[in-house]
Amino acid sequence: MNRKKVFVEVLAKFSTEGKILPVMIMWEDGTLYKIDKVVDIRQAPALRAGGQGDRYTVRINGMERYIFFERSPDIFGRNLGKWFIERR
Numbered sequence: 001m002n003r004k005k006v007f008v009e010v011l012a013k014f015s016t017e018g019k020i021l022p023v024m025i026m027w028e029d030g031t032l033y034k035i036d037k038v039v040d041i042r043q044a045p046a047l048r049a050g051g052q053g054d055r056y057t058v059r060i061n062g063m064e065r066y067i068f069f070e071r072s073p074d075i076f077g078r079n080l081g082k083w084f085i086e087r088r
Contacts, residue, residue: 022038033061053069
């Protein structure tokens with residue numbers, strides 16, 4: 001088990017262009033964090049936790065953080081993927 005990769009619940013919306021945009025994150029202790037702004041979206045590795053996915057640079061309470069969407073290999077299933085954050 002990779003202790004640096006924390007899977008989190010994310011409330012997200014889909015834009016009219018088809019982009020997945022995270023709106024809120026629930027941390028592992030149940031704390032909710034509102035995402036003020038999505039600054040950037042790109043394919044990038046999670047250097048500390050390992051893995052590859054869509055890296056979202058988000059602003060929460062004035063601070064920028066990365067969250068990752070790790071896509072499911074089964075593109076036809078109901079599970080599109082999982083969200084994670086690298087533990088500091």
